[in-house]
Amino acid sequence: MVPVFLVLGMIGQDFAKSFELYPAISTAPMISQADADSLKAKSLAKVFRGSTDNEVALDNGVVQFRMSLQDFGKPIFLQRKTDGNGGVVLPALSLVLNGELFVVGGENPRWVRVGARGQLFSKPFDVRQIPQTNYVWPPRGMGVRFMWASRDYSGLMVEMTYQMVDREPLVSQKVTVRNGSNFPVRISSIHQGDSGYPSGVFTGDQLNWTLRPNRVVELPDGWFRLDGQGKLVVSGRKQALNSLMPWSVLKGQALGSWPVDTKNVNGLKLKRGEVILIPTESKIPWSVPEQVDFDAVRLVAEAAKKSGLVLGAEVDLGDIPGELADRVGGSGSPVCWHSFAGVFWRQNVLANWKRMGIQVVELKGELPSRCSQAGHGEHQTPNQAAIENHFAMRDLMRQGLSVGIIIRHPDVTAYGPDQWE
Ligand SMILES: [Zn+2]
Known part of the structure:
Protein backbone atom coordinates (compact mmCIF):
# COMPACT_ATOMS: atom_id res chain seq x y z
CA MET A 1 0.00 0.00 0.00
CA VAL A 2 1.34 3.45 -0.95
CA PRO A 3 0.89 6.07 1.79
CA VAL A 4 -1.17 9.03 0.70
CA PHE A 5 1.54 11.70 1.15
CA LEU A 6 3.82 9.71 -1.15
CA VAL A 7 1.10 9.42 -3.76
CA LEU A 8 0.34 13.13 -3.75
CA GLY A 9 4.06 13.91 -3.97
CA MET A 10 4.18 12.13 -7.31
CA ILE A 11 1.64 14.31 -9.06
CA GLY A 12 3.15 15.75 -12.19
CA GLN A 13 6.00 13.23 -12.29
CA ASP A 14 7.54 12.73 -15.72
CA PHE A 15 6.86 9.05 -16.31
CA ALA A 16 9.16 8.98 -19.34
CA LYS A 17 12.02 9.07 -16.79
CA SER A 18 10.98 5.63 -15.56
CA PHE A 19 11.96 4.23 -18.96
CA GLU A 20 15.10 6.29 -19.67
CA LEU A 21 17.39 3.34 -19.06
CA ILE A 31 12.68 -11.65 -36.66
CA SER A 32 10.52 -13.53 -39.12
CA GLN A 33 7.69 -15.72 -37.90
CA ALA A 34 9.53 -18.68 -39.45
CA ASP A 35 12.52 -18.10 -37.21
CA ALA A 36 10.24 -17.48 -34.25
CA ASP A 37 8.52 -20.80 -34.80
CA SER A 38 11.80 -22.65 -35.17
CA LEU A 39 12.67 -21.56 -31.62
CA LYS A 40 15.91 -19.95 -32.80
CA ASP A 59 8.67 -5.71 -28.63
CA ASN A 60 9.65 -9.34 -29.16
CA GLY A 61 10.94 -9.08 -32.71
CA VAL A 62 7.70 -10.51 -34.10
CA VAL A 63 5.18 -7.95 -32.84
CA GLN A 64 5.42 -4.53 -31.28
CA PHE A 65 2.98 -3.01 -28.82
CA ARG A 66 3.11 0.69 -28.04
CA MET A 67 1.56 2.34 -25.02
CA SER A 68 1.04 5.99 -24.22
CA LEU A 69 2.60 7.66 -21.19
CA GLN A 70 0.79 10.90 -21.92
CA ASP A 71 -2.60 9.16 -22.05
CA PHE A 72 -1.38 7.01 -19.22
CA GLY A 73 -1.68 3.30 -20.07
CA LYS A 74 -3.62 3.79 -23.29
CA PRO A 75 -2.72 1.21 -25.96
CA ILE A 76 -1.51 2.98 -29.13
CA PHE A 77 -1.16 0.02 -31.47
CA LEU A 78 -0.22 -3.63 -31.77
CA GLN A 79 1.62 -4.38 -34.95
CA ARG A 80 3.18 -7.28 -36.79
CA LYS A 81 6.67 -5.97 -37.47
CA THR A 82 6.89 -7.38 -41.00
CA ASP A 83 3.74 -5.43 -41.94
CA GLY A 84 5.31 -2.04 -41.41
CA ASN A 85 1.93 -0.28 -41.24
CA GLY A 86 0.21 1.18 -38.20
CA GLY A 87 -1.09 -2.06 -36.76
CA VAL A 88 -4.32 -2.41 -34.82
CA VAL A 89 -5.74 -0.46 -31.90
CA LEU A 90 -6.87 -2.39 -28.82
CA PRO A 91 -10.23 -1.30 -27.43
CA ALA A 92 -10.10 0.84 -24.30
CA LEU A 93 -10.79 -0.90 -21.01
CA SER A 94 -13.11 0.69 -18.49
CA LEU A 95 -14.23 -0.14 -14.97
CA VAL A 96 -16.99 1.32 -12.87
CA LEU A 97 -15.71 1.66 -9.30
CA ASN A 98 -18.02 2.97 -6.61
CA GLY A 99 -20.32 4.24 -9.34
CA GLU A 100 -17.57 6.20 -11.08
CA LEU A 101 -16.18 5.40 -14.53
CA PHE A 102 -12.45 4.67 -14.72
CA VAL A 103 -10.94 4.37 -18.20
CA VAL A 104 -7.40 3.11 -18.83
CA GLY A 105 -5.79 5.88 -20.88
CA GLY A 106 -8.70 8.25 -20.33
CA GLU A 107 -9.30 11.34 -18.25
CA ASN A 108 -9.73 10.14 -14.68
CA PRO A 109 -9.82 13.28 -12.51
CA ARG A 110 -10.47 11.32 -9.32
CA TRP A 111 -7.33 9.21 -9.84
CA VAL A 112 -3.62 9.98 -9.46
CA ARG A 113 -1.06 8.38 -11.79
CA VAL A 114 1.27 6.71 -9.33
CA GLY A 115 3.82 5.00 -11.51
CA ALA A 116 4.70 3.14 -14.67
CA ARG A 117 7.49 0.64 -14.93
CA GLY A 118 8.85 -2.25 -16.96
CA GLN A 119 9.06 -5.68 -15.39
CA LEU A 120 10.57 -9.04 -16.12
CA PHE A 121 8.08 -11.88 -15.84
CA SER A 122 10.20 -14.94 -15.45
CA LYS A 123 8.55 -16.06 -12.25
CA PRO A 124 5.08 -17.03 -13.49
CA PHE A 125 6.72 -19.49 -15.83
CA ASP A 126 9.17 -20.82 -13.29
CA VAL A 127 8.35 -24.50 -13.23
CA ARG A 128 10.81 -26.97 -11.86
CA GLN A 129 9.83 -30.24 -13.47
CA ILE A 130 7.91 -31.36 -16.50
CA PRO A 131 7.83 -34.94 -17.78
CA GLN A 132 9.60 -34.25 -21.04
CA THR A 133 12.63 -32.02 -21.27
CA ASN A 134 13.06 -31.47 -25.01
CA TYR A 135 11.31 -28.10 -25.00
CA VAL A 136 12.66 -24.60 -25.12
CA TRP A 137 10.77 -23.58 -22.06
CA PRO A 138 9.81 -21.57 -20.14
CA PRO A 139 9.34 -18.55 -22.39
CA ARG A 140 10.46 -15.40 -20.68
CA GLY A 141 8.15 -12.45 -20.62
CA MET A 142 8.48 -8.70 -20.20
CA GLY A 143 5.75 -6.32 -19.23
CA VAL A 144 4.83 -2.75 -18.45
CA ARG A 145 2.67 -1.90 -15.47
CA PHE A 146 0.67 1.29 -14.97
CA MET A 147 -0.62 2.20 -11.52
CA TRP A 148 -3.27 4.64 -10.35
CA ALA A 149 -4.34 5.67 -6.85
CA SER A 150 -7.75 6.96 -5.90
CA ARG A 151 -7.97 10.52 -4.59
CA ASP A 152 -11.17 9.65 -2.73
CA TYR A 153 -10.18 6.40 -1.03
CA SER A 172 -1.82 -9.95 -22.62
CA GLN A 173 -3.38 -7.54 -20.17
CA LYS A 174 -4.18 -7.97 -16.52
CA VAL A 175 -6.19 -5.68 -14.30
CA THR A 176 -5.72 -5.73 -10.54
CA VAL A 177 -7.73 -3.72 -8.02
CA VAL A 185 -15.23 -0.72 -2.90
CA PRO A 198 -12.10 -10.45 -23.44
CA SER A 199 -12.30 -13.46 -21.18
CA GLY A 200 -14.50 -16.50 -21.42
CA VAL A 201 -14.71 -16.76 -17.66
CA PHE A 202 -17.81 -14.73 -16.97
CA THR A 203 -20.72 -13.62 -19.06
CA GLY A 204 -21.67 -10.02 -19.72
CA ASP A 205 -19.76 -7.16 -18.14
CA GLN A 206 -21.65 -6.77 -14.85
CA LEU A 207 -19.62 -7.83 -11.84
CA ASN A 208 -21.31 -6.12 -8.88
CA TRP A 209 -18.48 -7.26 -6.70
CA THR A 210 -17.89 -5.53 -3.38
CA LEU A 211 -14.26 -5.55 -2.41
CA ARG A 212 -13.75 -5.35 1.33
CA PRO A 213 -10.88 -3.40 2.90
CA ASN A 214 -7.48 -5.05 2.38
CA ARG A 215 -8.72 -7.32 -0.40
CA VAL A 216 -7.07 -7.60 -3.81
CA VAL A 217 -8.88 -8.68 -6.94
CA GLU A 218 -7.04 -9.83 -10.02
CA LEU A 219 -9.38 -10.08 -13.00
CA PRO A 220 -8.90 -12.81 -15.63
CA ASP A 221 -6.24 -12.02 -18.25
CA GLY A 222 -7.28 -10.65 -21.61
CA TRP A 223 -5.23 -11.83 -24.59
CA PHE A 224 -4.91 -10.15 -27.98
CA ARG A 225 -3.18 -11.80 -30.91
CA LEU A 226 -2.38 -10.75 -34.46
CA ASP A 227 -3.09 -13.30 -37.18
CA GLY A 228 -0.96 -13.77 -40.32
CA GLN A 229 -2.72 -10.84 -41.99
CA GLY A 230 -2.09 -8.56 -39.02
CA LYS A 231 -5.76 -8.70 -37.95
CA LEU A 232 -6.68 -8.64 -34.27
CA VAL A 233 -7.86 -11.90 -32.72
CA VAL A 234 -9.19 -11.74 -29.19
CA SER A 235 -7.96 -14.73 -27.20
CA GLY A 236 -6.07 -16.80 -29.79
CA ARG A 237 -5.41 -19.70 -27.52
CA LYS A 238 -4.39 -22.49 -29.84
CA GLN A 239 -1.42 -20.73 -31.36
CA ALA A 240 -0.03 -19.67 -28.02
CA LEU A 241 -0.67 -22.98 -26.31
CA ASN A 242 2.29 -24.96 -27.53
CA SER A 243 4.82 -22.29 -26.67
CA LEU A 244 3.36 -21.24 -23.36
CA MET A 245 2.45 -24.75 -22.27
CA PRO A 246 4.39 -27.33 -24.30
CA TRP A 247 2.98 -30.15 -22.17
CA SER A 248 -0.46 -29.46 -23.64
CA VAL A 249 0.51 -31.55 -26.67
CA LEU A 250 1.69 -34.55 -24.64
CA LYS A 251 -0.21 -37.51 -26.05
CA GLY A 252 -2.21 -39.63 -23.66
CA GLN A 253 -4.35 -42.74 -23.87
CA ALA A 254 -6.70 -44.12 -21.25
CA LEU A 255 -6.68 -47.76 -20.23
CA GLY A 256 -9.78 -49.58 -21.47
CA SER A 257 -10.52 -51.34 -18.20
CA TRP A 258 -9.95 -51.11 -14.46
CA PRO A 259 -8.38 -52.68 -12.52
CA VAL A 260 -5.86 -53.70 -15.17
CA ASP A 261 -3.38 -56.44 -15.68
CA THR A 262 -0.03 -55.93 -17.35
CA LYS A 263 -1.09 -57.02 -20.81
CA ASN A 264 -3.62 -54.17 -21.05
CA VAL A 265 -0.77 -51.76 -20.48
CA ASN A 266 1.42 -53.34 -23.14
CA GLY A 267 -1.45 -53.28 -25.63
CA LEU A 268 -1.59 -49.49 -25.76
CA LYS A 269 -0.18 -47.79 -28.85
CA LEU A 270 1.99 -45.30 -27.02
CA LYS A 271 5.57 -44.22 -27.59
CA ARG A 272 8.13 -43.62 -24.87
CA GLY A 273 7.43 -40.38 -23.02
CA GLU A 274 3.70 -40.47 -23.81
CA VAL A 275 1.03 -40.76 -21.15
CA ILE A 276 -0.87 -43.82 -19.95
CA LEU A 277 -4.06 -42.72 -18.22
CA ILE A 278 -5.94 -44.45 -15.42
CA PRO A 279 -9.57 -44.22 -16.63
CA THR A 280 -12.36 -42.33 -14.83
CA GLU A 281 -14.04 -45.76 -14.44
CA SER A 282 -11.51 -46.49 -11.68
CA LYS A 283 -13.59 -44.10 -9.49
CA ILE A 284 -10.60 -43.62 -7.22
CA PRO A 285 -11.42 -40.99 -4.55
CA TRP A 286 -8.24 -39.01 -5.20
CA SER A 287 -8.57 -36.81 -2.12
CA VAL A 288 -8.91 -39.85 0.19
CA PRO A 289 -7.55 -42.94 -1.63
CA GLU A 290 -7.48 -46.27 0.20
CA GLN A 291 -4.77 -48.89 0.29
CA VAL A 292 -6.51 -50.89 -2.45
CA ASP A 293 -6.28 -47.82 -4.72
CA PHE A 294 -2.58 -47.35 -4.01
CA ASP A 295 -1.99 -51.03 -4.77
CA ALA A 296 -3.92 -50.92 -8.06
CA VAL A 297 -2.15 -47.74 -9.21
CA ARG A 298 1.26 -49.19 -8.32
CA LEU A 299 0.72 -52.08 -10.77
CA VAL A 300 0.14 -49.63 -13.63
CA ALA A 301 2.98 -47.39 -12.50
CA GLU A 302 5.43 -50.31 -12.66
CA ALA A 303 4.21 -51.40 -16.10
CA ALA A 304 4.37 -47.79 -17.37
CA LYS A 305 7.90 -47.39 -16.09
CA LYS A 306 9.03 -50.55 -17.90
CA ASP A 326 -21.23 -28.09 -2.49
CA ARG A 327 -22.39 -28.45 -6.09
CA VAL A 328 -22.97 -25.76 -8.65
CA GLY A 329 -25.65 -27.41 -10.76
CA GLY A 330 -27.41 -30.15 -8.79
CA SER A 331 -26.48 -33.79 -8.23
CA GLY A 332 -23.62 -35.15 -10.33
CA SER A 333 -22.37 -31.65 -11.20
CA PRO A 334 -18.92 -30.41 -10.13
CA VAL A 335 -18.42 -29.18 -6.60
CA CYS A 336 -17.69 -25.48 -6.18
CA TRP A 337 -13.94 -25.07 -5.56
CA HIS A 338 -14.79 -22.79 -2.64
CA SER A 339 -17.17 -25.16 -0.89
CA PHE A 340 -15.79 -27.23 1.98
CA ALA A 341 -15.54 -30.28 -0.30
CA GLY A 342 -13.81 -28.27 -3.01
CA VAL A 343 -11.21 -26.86 -0.65
CA PHE A 344 -10.60 -30.30 0.94
CA TRP A 345 -10.16 -31.91 -2.48
CA ARG A 346 -7.74 -29.26 -3.66
CA GLN A 347 -5.71 -29.52 -0.47
CA ASN A 348 -5.25 -33.26 -0.76
CA VAL A 349 -5.10 -34.40 -4.39
CA LEU A 350 -1.64 -33.12 -5.29
CA ALA A 351 0.04 -34.94 -2.41
CA ASN A 352 -1.80 -38.17 -3.25
CA TRP A 353 -1.03 -37.96 -6.98
CA LYS A 354 2.60 -37.30 -6.11
CA ARG A 355 2.76 -40.32 -3.78
CA MET A 356 1.25 -42.50 -6.49
CA GLY A 357 3.68 -41.28 -9.15
CA PRO A 382 -22.46 -15.78 -9.85
CA ASN A 383 -19.91 -13.86 -11.98
CA GLN A 384 -17.64 -13.47 -8.99
CA ALA A 385 -18.00 -17.18 -8.24
CA ALA A 386 -17.09 -18.00 -11.85
CA ILE A 387 -13.92 -15.89 -11.60
CA GLU A 388 -12.97 -17.33 -8.21
CA ASN A 389 -13.53 -20.92 -9.35
CA HIS A 390 -11.55 -20.25 -12.51
CA PHE A 391 -8.61 -18.90 -10.53
CA ALA A 392 -8.78 -21.74 -8.01
CA MET A 393 -8.44 -24.16 -10.93
CA ARG A 394 -5.60 -22.17 -12.48
CA ASP A 395 -3.79 -22.00 -9.13
CA LEU A 396 -4.16 -25.76 -8.68
CA MET A 397 -2.63 -26.20 -12.15
CA ARG A 398 0.28 -23.96 -11.20
CA GLN A 399 0.82 -25.71 -7.86
CA GLY A 400 0.75 -28.99 -9.77
CA LEU A 401 3.41 -27.81 -12.20
CA SER A 402 5.61 -26.70 -9.34
CA VAL A 403 5.67 -30.28 -8.03
CA GLY A 404 5.92 -31.90 -11.47
CA ILE A 405 2.24 -32.68 -12.04
CA ILE A 406 0.56 -31.43 -15.19
CA ILE A 407 -3.17 -30.80 -14.92
CA ARG A 408 -5.12 -30.29 -18.13
CA HIS A 409 -8.65 -29.19 -18.89
CA PRO A 410 -10.03 -27.91 -22.21
CA ASP A 411 -11.34 -24.69 -20.63
CA PRO A 417 -5.51 -17.51 -22.97
CA ASP A 418 -8.33 -19.79 -21.91
CA GLN A 419 -10.90 -19.24 -24.59
CA TRP A 420 -11.08 -21.48 -27.62
CA GLU A 421 -11.14 -19.60 -30.91
ZN1 LIG B 1 -19.69 -21.64 -4.56
Missing part, protein backbone atom coordinates in the same frame (compact mmCIF):
# COMPACT_ATOMS: atom_id res chain seq x y z
CA TYR A 22 15.59 1.07 -21.53
CA PRO A 23 16.92 0.81 -25.10
CA ALA A 24 15.38 2.93 -27.85
CA ILE A 25 12.64 1.32 -29.91
CA SER A 26 14.65 2.02 -33.07
CA THR A 27 17.12 -0.65 -31.96
CA ALA A 28 14.50 -3.40 -31.59
CA PRO A 29 15.41 -6.38 -33.79
CA MET A 30 13.06 -7.89 -36.34
CA ALA A 41 14.78 -16.73 -31.23
CA LYS A 42 15.20 -16.68 -27.48
CA SER A 43 14.69 -14.04 -24.84
CA LEU A 44 13.54 -11.37 -27.23
CA ALA A 45 10.62 -9.80 -25.39
CA LYS A 46 11.85 -6.46 -24.08
CA VAL A 47 10.66 -3.09 -22.90
CA PHE A 48 11.80 -0.16 -25.07
CA ARG A 49 11.65 3.59 -24.90
CA GLY A 50 9.15 4.79 -27.48
CA SER A 51 9.89 6.96 -30.49
CA THR A 52 8.78 9.98 -28.43
CA ASP A 53 8.96 10.70 -24.70
CA ASN A 54 5.29 9.98 -24.49
CA GLU A 55 5.53 6.35 -25.54
CA VAL A 56 6.82 3.08 -24.20
CA ALA A 57 6.87 -0.17 -26.16
CA LEU A 58 6.98 -3.92 -25.76
CA SER A 154 -6.66 6.44 0.34
CA GLY A 155 -5.05 3.07 -0.41
CA LEU A 156 -7.33 2.10 -3.29
CA MET A 157 -5.26 1.30 -6.38
CA VAL A 158 -5.81 0.05 -9.91
CA GLU A 159 -3.02 -1.64 -11.87
CA MET A 160 -2.96 -2.46 -15.57
CA THR A 161 -0.18 -4.79 -16.69
CA TYR A 162 0.57 -5.46 -20.35
CA GLN A 163 2.78 -8.47 -20.97
CA MET A 164 4.52 -10.02 -23.95
CA VAL A 165 6.40 -13.30 -24.12
CA ASP A 166 9.13 -14.33 -26.49
CA ARG A 167 8.18 -15.31 -30.04
CA GLU A 168 4.40 -15.04 -29.70
CA PRO A 169 2.43 -12.53 -31.80
CA LEU A 170 0.32 -11.53 -28.83
CA VAL A 171 0.02 -9.25 -25.85
CA ARG A 178 -6.16 -3.35 -4.57
CA ASN A 179 -8.39 -2.04 -1.87
CA GLY A 180 -5.99 -0.82 0.81
CA SER A 181 -8.58 1.70 1.97
CA ASN A 182 -10.76 1.41 5.06
CA PHE A 183 -13.91 1.28 2.95
CA PRO A 184 -15.61 -1.35 0.82
CA ARG A 186 -17.78 -1.85 -5.44
CA ILE A 187 -16.66 -2.95 -8.90
CA SER A 188 -19.97 -2.71 -10.76
CA SER A 189 -18.80 -3.48 -14.26
CA ILE A 190 -15.84 -4.02 -16.55
CA HIS A 191 -15.95 -3.34 -20.24
CA GLN A 192 -13.72 -3.44 -23.28
CA GLY A 193 -14.78 -3.06 -26.89
CA ASP A 194 -17.88 -4.48 -28.54
CA SER A 195 -17.60 -7.97 -27.16
CA GLY A 196 -17.40 -7.10 -23.48
CA TYR A 197 -14.41 -8.14 -21.44
CA SER A 307 7.71 -49.15 -21.19
CA GLY A 308 9.10 -45.65 -20.59
CA LEU A 309 5.60 -44.20 -20.33
CA VAL A 310 4.43 -41.34 -18.10
CA LEU A 311 1.72 -42.22 -15.58
CA GLY A 312 -1.46 -40.16 -15.72
CA ALA A 313 -5.08 -40.26 -14.63
CA GLU A 314 -8.41 -39.14 -15.99
CA VAL A 315 -10.47 -37.39 -13.32
CA ASP A 316 -14.17 -36.60 -13.70
CA LEU A 317 -15.03 -33.33 -11.97
CA GLY A 318 -18.49 -34.72 -11.25
CA ASP A 319 -16.91 -37.49 -9.15
CA ILE A 320 -15.40 -35.21 -6.52
CA PRO A 321 -17.04 -36.27 -3.23
CA GLY A 322 -19.38 -33.59 -1.96
CA GLU A 323 -22.85 -32.81 -0.69
CA LEU A 324 -25.54 -31.24 -2.84
CA ALA A 325 -24.83 -27.86 -1.22
CA ILE A 358 1.00 -39.62 -11.28
CA GLN A 359 2.48 -36.85 -13.43
CA VAL A 360 -0.39 -35.95 -15.74
CA VAL A 361 -4.05 -35.42 -14.83
CA GLU A 362 -6.73 -35.04 -17.48
CA LEU A 363 -9.76 -33.34 -15.96
CA LYS A 364 -13.04 -34.35 -17.58
CA GLY A 365 -16.45 -32.79 -17.34
CA GLU A 366 -17.61 -29.25 -16.81
CA LEU A 367 -15.79 -26.84 -14.60
CA PRO A 368 -17.57 -25.50 -11.55
CA SER A 369 -18.64 -22.13 -12.89
CA ARG A 370 -21.34 -19.72 -11.73
CA CYS A 371 -22.42 -20.52 -8.20
CA SER A 372 -24.94 -18.88 -5.91
CA GLN A 373 -24.75 -21.28 -2.98
CA ALA A 374 -24.54 -19.74 0.45
CA GLY A 375 -21.57 -20.52 2.67
CA HIS A 376 -18.92 -20.72 -0.06
CA GLY A 377 -16.25 -18.23 0.92
CA GLU A 378 -16.90 -14.72 -0.27
CA HIS A 379 -19.25 -15.38 -3.19
CA GLN A 380 -21.47 -12.37 -3.79
CA THR A 381 -22.55 -12.89 -7.37
CA VAL A 412 -8.60 -23.54 -18.26
CA THR A 413 -4.88 -23.13 -18.69
CA ALA A 414 -2.16 -22.50 -16.12
CA TYR A 415 -0.81 -19.67 -18.28
CA GLY A 416 -2.10 -17.97 -21.39
